[in-house]
Amino acid sequence: MDSPNEARHLDAVIVGAGFSGIYMLHKLRNELALSVRVIEKAGGVGGTWYRNTYPGALSDSAGHIYCYSFDDGLLQDWDWKMRYSDQSSLLAYLEHVVDRHRLASDIQLNTAVVSARFDEDRTEWEVRCDSGEILFARFLITGVGTFQAPVFPDIPGLQAFEAAYHTSDWPSGLDLTGKRVAVVGTGSSGTQVITAAASVADQLTVFQRTPQYCVPSGNRVLTAGERDEIKRDYGKVWDETYGSKTGFGHVEATVSAMSVSPAERERVFEEAWRRGGGFNFMFGTFDDIIDNAAANAAAAAFIRGKIWQIVRDEETARKLTPTQPYAHRPVCDAGYYATFNRPNVSLVDIKDNPITEVVPAGVRTADGVLHELDVLVFATGFDAFSGSYERIDIRGRDGKSLAEHWSAGISSYLGLAMAGFPNLFMLHGPYAAFSNGAPLISTQVEWVGDFVGAMRDRGLSSAEATPEAEQQWIDTCNSLVEGSIILDVDSWIVGANVPGRPRRVLYFLSGLGAYRERLTQVAAADYAGFQLTTSPPAGSPSSAPQEFAESGN
Ligand code: NAP
Numbered sequence: 001m002d003s004p005n006e007a008r009h010l011d012a013v014i015v016g017a018g019f020s021g022i023y024m025l026h027k028l029r030n031e032l033a034l035s036v037r038v039i040e041k042a043g044g045v046g047g048t049w050y051r052n053t054y055p056g057a058l059s060d061s062a063g064h065i066y067c068y069s070f071d072d073g074l075l076q077d078w079d080w081k082m083r084y085s086d087q088s089s090l091l092a093y094l095e096h097v098v099d100r101h102r103l104a105s106d107i108q109l110n111t112a113v114v115s116a117r118f119d120e121d122r123t124e125w126e127v128r129c130d131s132g133e134i135l136f137a138r139f140l141i142t143g144v145g146t147f148q149a150p151v152f153p154d155i156p157g158l159q160a161f162e163a164a165y166h167t168s169d170w171p172s173g174l175d176l177t178g179k180r181v182a183v184v185g186t187g188s189s190g191t192q193v194i195t196a197a198a199s200v201a202d203q204l205t206v207f208q209r210t211p212q213y214c215v216p217s218g219n220r221v222l223t224a225g226e227r228d229e230i231k232r233d234y235g236k237v238w239d240e241t242y243g244s245k246t247g248f249g250h251v252e253a254t255v256s257a258m259s260v261s262p263a264e265r266e267r268v269f270e271e272a273w274r275r276g277g278g279f280n281f282m283f284g285t286f287d288d289i290i291d292n293a294a295a296n297a298a299a300a301a302f303i304r305g306k307i308w309q310i311v312r313d314e315e316t317a318r319k320l321t322p323t324q325p326y327a328h329r330p331v332c333d334a335g336y337y338a339t340f341n342r343p344n345v346s347l348v349d350i351k352d353n354p355i356t357e358v359v360p361a362g363v364r365t366a367d368g369v370l371h372e373l374d375v376l377v378f379a380t381g382f383d384a385f386s387g388s389y390e391r392i393d394i395r396g397r398d399g400k401s402l403a404e405h406w407s408a409g410i411s412s413y414l415g416l417a418m419a420g421f422p423n424l425f426m427l428h429g430p431y432a433a434f435s436n437g438a439p440l441i442s443t444q445v446e447w448v449g450d451f452v453g454a455m456r457d458r459g460l461s462s463a464e465a466t467p468e469a470e471q472q473w474i475d476t477c478n479s480l481v482e483g484s485i486i487l488d489v490d491s492w493i494v495g496a497n498v499p500g501r502p503r504r505v506l507y508f509l510s511g512l513g514a515y516r517e518r519l520t521q522v523a524a525a526d527y528a529g530f531q532l533t534t535s536p537p538a539g540s541p542s543s544a545p546q547e548f549a550e551s552g553n
Contacts, residue, residue, distance in 0.1 A: 061437075066085060317481050
């Protein structure tokens with residue numbers, strides 16, 4: 001490894017060693033033999049699954065597809081024991097992939113990228129790290145994740161309470177057993193940590209701002225027969241996943257909710273409730289739950305009915321009952337509503353009774369009650385997309401910053417590239433398909449890898465989205481959102497969780513299958529929408545772009 005301050009020339013720098021960065025490294029270094037370094041801020045690989053170690057942390061996608069599809073041997077060797085994988089098994093999986101493909105030597109941990117500047121003369125990115133190192137690379141690939149920048153409520157005295165933690169920064173070894181715990185926030189993270197903490201905490205107080213629609217996750221041990229069947233049919237499993245809309249592994253509905261009788265709707269919802277899975281409930285029951293107000297109202301009414309069946313105390317049931325449409329990112333749980341029947345769990349509706357201050361002993365609400373606490377958990381979410389990118393000063397052509405490029409609104413071409421930022425590819429970036437993260441990431445990594453390989457083979461030095469292609473893609477994405485009930489509900493999906501963010505949906509809503517088709521078409525049309533530049537001939541001035549380097553591996 002180079003010493004700090006020593007510049008090093010590489011083919012690619014990848015930011016982040018999560019799901020995206022790990023596979024991108026494998027693709028570029030092991031398959032294309034390029035020289036690559038991954039820079040990771042954390043002390044280990046795994047990204048989201050390294051950081052989010054709060055009790056109950058679980059992926060809500062079928063485990064056997066919340067993984068990479070590229071390694072047939074690993075698909076056969078690895079056993080996904082549960083329907084859904086928890087944080088520790090996902091972290092173990094990602095660490096295993098790193099070992100199996102000998103990736104660790106090119107992953108630099110405990111290092112943050114602070115800036116990246118495109119050098120137009122050299123057609124290279126100059127990447128500066130907080131260690132003082134400077135790396136030069138033809139390609140800059142960001143795998144920084146969507147949920148990097150935690151959001152904390154603006155509550156007076158917040159600093160006064162020592163044992164306050166965000167779910168995404170859970171301290172190693174923190175055990176809630178026997179403690180007086182409070183959780184603020186009832187999204188995916190909140191419902192998970194609440195359900196897990198309730199059974200061990202002495203006392204659990206939930207500070208809820210907006211009630212949540214939750215359906216059971218249906219998590220369970222997979223039988224040996226089910227595991228064998230998956231392994232036997234993996235080719236088909238991936239074809240179906242990659243061809244689907246959400247990539248969550250359930251059969252997607254093709255029938256609209258109001259086209260069937262009320263009794264049939266009830267039967268379909270009940271069956272989905274028993275089977276479990278949030279995406280399954282929203283997209284596997286009827287095909288118009290987020291597009292049709294009546295369909296949405298029917299799904300919402302079904303879940304509300306379940307809340308009143310499950311929760312014994314009427315006042316608690318009333319507080320837990322959502323009134324907004326059912327259009328948050330779907331959430332599923334391991335007994336969330338039943339948790340509120342426990343004698344050690346209480347619910348505070350902070351819309352009616354806001355938190356007024358945090359003091360060293362706990363949290364005070366507007367009614368004057370001091371909720372004495374040992375641990376205060378913020379499950380208050382993230383500044384999605386923007387927050388991840390604002391942490392790095394990225395400057396493209398003419399020194400224009402990404403912040404400037406996005407000042408009128410975040411944008412991208414295909415969720416991958418931007419005009420003015422040559423040879424920069426974003427993985428899991430804004431305006432990619434709204435779908436399960438793992439198959440989306442594999443889709444993008446393989447496409448970017450093929451593009452980079454084609455550029456090398458053809459002697460191309462840079463690829464840059466055209467402004468027209470970027471604008472058209474955003475227009476397409478925006479037109480797909482029109483009329484969606486997603487827009488009617490405040491959540492991170494529309495940017496409503498961070499004051500000052502414009503209301504927008506940063507996704508391509510036609511689904512993963514359609515997204516893949518689009519990527520295939522773009523590649524087949526000689527990377528339509530990208531301006532491709534050829535390297536100057538040999539013998540050109542020393543400012544000429546770097547040749548592709550051979551990997552040291
Ligand atoms: P989230 O969905 O944004 O939920 C944040 C929660 O905190 C909401 O209940 C929100 O209430 C509340 N909140 C925010 N600011 C608040 C404030 N100032 N005062 C009081 N309450 C406040 O965040 P998340 O639960 O961390 O999930 C984010 C995303 O991460 C998920 O949607 C999902 O994509 C991913 N994730 C996935 C899983 C999984 O199961 N696979 C698990 C965890 C996270 P309001 O609704 O009123 O804003």
